Amino acid sequence: MKQADLVIDRERxxxxxxxxxxxxxxxxxxxxxxxVGTSAVSSVSIGKSRSAHIESVIAKALGCEAKDLFPDRYKHSGGEDA
Known part of the structure; x- marks a missing residue:
């Protein structure tokens, strides 16, 4: 996923x-x-950057999977995008 493909999602x-x-x-x-730093987590949560590790930690804390919380980032071929 390219930086240009990232979507800012303030609601999420x-x-x-x-x-x-x-x-x-x-x-x-x-x-x-x-x-990691708090700003890194915020950046991933809002959509300014991408980290499969941080997405996974957020999802685990919320009791779901990263692909369900960030479906736009996991839409290709059903697996994790790098």
């Missing part, structure tokens, strides 16, 4: 933050779990 970002808050988590908690 807000939903992720809301769902995390329901679980008493936030983006900083996800960052610690993923071993």
């Amino acid at each position: 970002h807000a939903r992720i933050r809301y769902e995390l808050a329901l679980r008493e988590l936030n983006l900083a908690d996800i960052a610690r779990q993923a071993g």
Whole structure:
């Protein structure tokens, strides 16, 4: 997936933050779990960048799979895009 293919999705970002808050988590908690900075998690969540690892950590925290949370990033051939 190219940088130009990334889609900014503020609604998904807000939903992720809301769902995390329901679980008493936030983006900083996800960052610690993923071993990255909070800005990296925010960037992936909003759609400015792509990281299969961060997507996976977010999805796991929300009890789903990354392909369900970020379907636009996993639409090719049913597998993970790099």
